[in-house]
Amino acid sequence: MPVPALALPSIREICPLPPIRSRIYPVSPPTLGAPGPSHLGIRERSTHSLGAPPSPSPPRSSVPHPRRAFVFAARVGYTHRSHFKILTSQRGKIVDRATMPDSTSTPLAPRVRFAPSPTGFLHVGSARTFIFNWLFARHNHGTMILRLDDTDVERNTDVSVRSIFDGLHWLGLNWDEEYKQSDRLALHQQAAQDLFAKGLAYRDFTPAHSGDDNQSSAQGAWLFNPGMRELSREESDRRAASGESFALRYRVPRGLKSGVARILSFVDGVYGAQSKAADEVEDFALLRSDGMPTYHLASCADDAALNISHIIRGQDHLTNTYKHLLIFEGLGATAPHFAHLPLLVAPDGAKLSKRKHGPVVSVTTYRDSGFLPAAFINFLCLLGWSPKNDLEFMPLEQIAALFTLEGVNRANAVVNFTDADPFDPKAVWLNAEHIRSLPVEKLASEIAPFFAEAGYNATPEKIAAITPLIRERIKLLREAIGAADFFFLEELAPYDPAELIPPKGGDAAMARRVLSHALEVLPAVTFDHDSLDKALREAAATLGLKAGPMFQPIRVAVCGRKNAPPLFETMTVLGRDVCLNRIRQAIEKLESLG
RNA sequence: GGCGCUAUCGUCUAGGGGUUAGGACGUGAGAUUCUCAAUCUUAAAACCCGGGUUCGAUUCCCGGUAGCGCUACCA
Numbered sequence: 001m002p003v004p005a006l007a008l009p010s011i012r013e014i015c016p017l018p019p020i021r022s023r024i025y026p027v028s029p030p031t032l033g034a035p036g037p038s039h040l041g042i043r044e045r046s047t048h049s050l051g052a053p054p055s056p057s058p059p060r061s062s063v064p065h066p067r068r069a070f071v072f073a074a075r076v077g078y079t080h081r082s083h084f085k086i087l088t089s090q091r092g093k094i095v096d097r098a099t100m101p102d103s104t105s106t107p108l109a110p111r112v113r114f115a116p117s118p119t120g121f122l123h124v125g126s127a128r129t130f131i132f133n134w135l136f137a138r139h140n141h142g143t144m145i146l147r148l149d150d151t152d153v154e155r156n157t158d159v160s161v162r163s164i165f166d167g168l169h170w171l172g173l174n175w176d177e178e179y180k181q182s183d184r185l186a187l188h189q190q191a192a193q194d195l196f197a198k199g200l201a202y203r204d205f206t207p208a209h210s211g212d213d214n215q216s217s218a219q220g221a222w223l224f225n226p227g228m229r230e231l232s233r234e235e236s237d238r239r240a241a242s243g244e245s246f247a248l249r250y251r252v253p254r255g256l257k258s259g260v261a262r263i264l265s266f267v268d269g270v271y272g273a274q275s276k277a278a279d280e281v282e283d284f285a286l287l288r289s290d291g292m293p294t295y296h297l298a299s300c301a302d303d304a305a306l307n308i309s310h311i312i313r314g315q316d317h318l319t320n321t322y323k324h325l326l327i328f329e330g331l332g333a334t335a336p337h338f339a340h341l342p343l344l345v346a347p348d349g350a351k352l353s354k355r356k357h358g359p360v361v362s363v364t365t366y367r368d369s370g371f372l373p374a375a376f377i378n379f380l381c382l383l384g385w386s387p388k389n390d391l392e393f394m395p396l397e398q399i400a401a402l403f404t405l406e407g408v409n410r411a412n413a414v415v416n417f418t419d420a421d422p423f424d425p426k427a428v429w430l431n432a433e434h435i436r437s438l439p440v441e442k443l444a445s446e447i448a449p450f451f452a453e454a455g456y457n458a459t460p461e462k463i464a465a466i467t468p469l470i471r472e473r474i475k476l477l478r479e480a481i482g483a484a485d486f487f488f489l490e491e492l493a494p495y496d497p498a499e500l501i502p503p504k505g506g507d508a509a510m511a512r513r514v515l516s517h518a519l520e521v522l523p524a525v526t527f528d529h530d531s532l533d534k535a536l537r538e539a540a541a542t543l544g545l546k547a548g549p550m551f552q553p554i555r556v557a558v559c560g561r562k563n564a565p566p567l568f569e570t571m572t573v574l575g576r577d578v579c580l581n582r583i584r585q586a587i588e589k590l591e592s593l594g
Numbered sequence: 595g596g597c598g599c600u601a602u603c604g605u606c607u608a609g610g611g612g613u614u615a616g617g618a619c620g621u622g623a624g625a626u627u628c629u630c631a632a633u634c635u636u637a638a639a640a641c642c643c644g645g646g647u648u649c650g651a652u653u654c655c656c657g658g659u660a661g662c663g664c665u666a667c668c669a
Contacts, residue, residue: 151668276597280598286667287667294667341598343663386606390616390617392607392617413598415607416605416606424606426618548628551628564630566628566629566630
């Protein structure tokens with residue numbers, strides 16, 4: 001199926017790409033007299049087996065990032081750089097998030113990223129996150145970045161990567177920069193070393209837990225492995241040097257004992273002011289024992305390196321944000337803005353998941369059933385976001401014009417599918433609306449692949465003729481196959497001859513009279529709407545019938561079913577020969593009724 | 595268990611100290627029509643519970659409850 005081009009100007013055209021600035025780690029050479037460049041003990045073996053490309057370590061820059069000029073918050077907890085001002089708060093909600101005018105620097109265009117992990121098909125929740133990021137970038141003339149978060153070698157697959165790109169391409173939304181985390185391992189490991197060198201991370205030689213062991217967390221002993229956190233540097237180095245494997249953990253500040261609790265806080269673009277005591281955050285892993293970075297580390301290191309300005313992601317990351325704040329701080333980087341999106345959940349309330357809900361959550365299911373990308377996007381946007389003006393049906397351009405984080409809701413949204421119907425009725429309705437709003441030629445080209453797939457001999461001319469007849473009758477493009485089958489079939493599918501009998505008191509004899517008379521009249525009629533209209537109404541008058549009883553037998557004879565597009569247009573497309581033929585066949589069928 | 599987030603018709607949502615609580619999908623009824631569809635009209639349908647604050651809370655505050663998320667060397 002051809003990828004429908006949405007013909008949107010790329011964000012790049014609107015906002016030329018600024019030169020990519022280099023990483024902004026403070027230059028902090030390892031000073032602890034650690035043994036060599038891999039004083040962390042990241043073993044060669046692991047690096048090799050991972051096939052880490054010899055990507056050059058990122059160029060360093062001592063030039064402060066321009067955005068640092070925006071830093072204004074005090075170092076109480078983590079400081080959230082913000083050029084937003086908070087005027088009032090209602091229900092804890094930030095009411096005014098208008099951009100604060102800044103006299104010293106011009107506001108930078110936002111840089112946002114969508115960072116899927118290629119562990120399955122693209123699912124609707126991810127698609128929505130992508131769309132919201134795209135919309136935000138588009139609305140603010142910023143840059144959209146696609147980054148494959150593929151640090152979990154165990155679970156990543158090429159199939160998944162392809163599937164994600166398929167889905168994204170189908171949506172027709174473009175991005176300006178593209179990265180792959182696995183290409184950036186050097187950066188991540190540099191970040192890990194950085195953190196370790198600063199004493200913000202420690203080696204944990206405890207063997208990895210089996211996943212379902214949450215005994216310790218139930219006891220509240222989950223915060224850290226006491227023995228490991230306090231291990232002396234010498235001891236730690238010695239064990240690492242001896243080849244003992246370890247994970248690297250963040251040394252989260254513990255203040256409860258000393259009575260100086262560190263409060264981590266940030267202002268979420270959707271959920272407003274957030275804060276949490278650092279003592280509630282566990283010593284999370286930065287590096288696995290195979291030397292691979294965890295999601296938290298890789299993601300933050302990359303976000304910092306790529307100068308991401310706004311992280312817009314699922315609400316499932318809301319509490320992870322505190323960890324990320326710690327990492328950004330440890331790296332000496334300014335944290336981006338965060339905005340979390342309410343989750344998409346199934347009717348049973350559970351987060352939409354590939355495992356539990358199957359293909360109904362896959363973007364390709366929507367595509368293959370005949371959703372228009374614009375309709376799909378429209379539907380997804382309405383889940384957790386509102387333009388607040390009673391608008392429902394919206395073209396993409398309008399959504400982009402209207403989209404703001406203020407319009408994002410905070411409660412999870414249910415995608416209302418059932419076992420019988422994988423699609424939310426509203427999605428289907430929106431699709432029908434979008435179908436009807438499409439110019440006929442455009443719709444014809446959208447439908448064509450479905451006809452081809454069904455094996456119909458569909459010429460462009462024929463499709464063009466049929467499209468206007470079915471466009472108000474289909475809600476999904478795929479339905480065109482069933483709605484227009486009789487235009488293509490040589491032989492009509494068998495139907496019950498009783499259907500030829502006119503409704504409301506008609507009988508077989510009446511049906512026979514109608515069809516026979518039609519057979520006499522039709523050869524002399526020009527097959528276009530007006531001529532057929534005139535001829536058949538006259539025929540009805542001749543037989544002393546109303547239009548209904550006259551048209552119905554002909555409709556069934558010609559289409560093979562009771563419900564079909566308007567008669568005259570249909571007959572025009574079918575042509576005289578086919579119509580006469582089918583009417584003759586119908587008369588024969590009638591004989592069987594006696 | 596701990597921590598966090600959330601709570602308006604069946605679903606998506608608007609609203610907000612005094613409203614007939616608005617819209618949309620879906621559902622029911624009717625109109626129109628050559629059938630179906632589309633279209634139009636119309637009906638039923640909601641502020642989780644309990645306390646405060648207030649002349650007045652669905653709205654603000656607190657508590658409860660419920661749901662969800664995080665609590666992995668997953669992302």
